[in-house]
Amino acid sequence: MAAGWWTVLKTVPWSEVISAAPQVATGARRLWDTVNRKPGAVDPATGLSPEMAAQEDDIIGLLIARSEQNDAELNDLRNQMRSxxxxxxxxxxxxxxLIAKMDVQRQKLTWLGVTAGLSALLSVVALILVAVRT
Structure with missing residues (x-):
């Protein structure tokens, strides 16, 4: 079974995969930067968003706003988790x-090999018979 996986891995265009890796990394970095710049982002030093820092004197309002923000972020995370x-x-x-298709192709290849082997054997037998009769 390991030989089967080895042949599959040999057919992967690794040069294309390796050449696409920087683009994937760039896309991931852009996504990460976009998520970090999301409005209402919390300042890591204070633990407050810029809007909340301005309203620091109203503690109850601040806590309610923070709770609502946390609820919104929780709903957003749930939606992301669902997607x-x-x-x-x-x-x-x-x-x-893909695995089912690979299994079908493996079976076809096995039958093709058996058929080719039998054809080669019949060709050798026919060649021997022709050589013996002449």
């Missing part, structure tokens, strides 16, 4: 389909 779960489920389905 990530959907993506993972889709990738798992695609992976299962």
């Amino acid at each position: 990530a779960s959907e993506l993972i489920a889709n990738l798992a389905d695609q992976n299962a389909q």
Whole structure:
């Protein structure tokens, strides 16, 4: 079974994968920067957003605003988790389909090898019979 995986790994265009890696890293960095610049981001030093720092004298209002902000962020994270779960489920389905197709191709290749071997054997037998009769 390891030989099968080795042949699959040999068919992967690694040069394309390696050349695309910087683009993937750049895209991930851009996504991370976008998420960090999101409005209402909390200042790590104070633990307050810029809007909340201006209203520091109203503690109750500040706590309510912070609670509402946390609820909004929690809902946003739940939505992101749902979309990530959907993506993972889709990738798992695609992976299962890919494995099934690879198994079908492996079976076809096995039958092709058996057929080629039998054809070669019949060709050798026919060649021997022709050589013996002449």
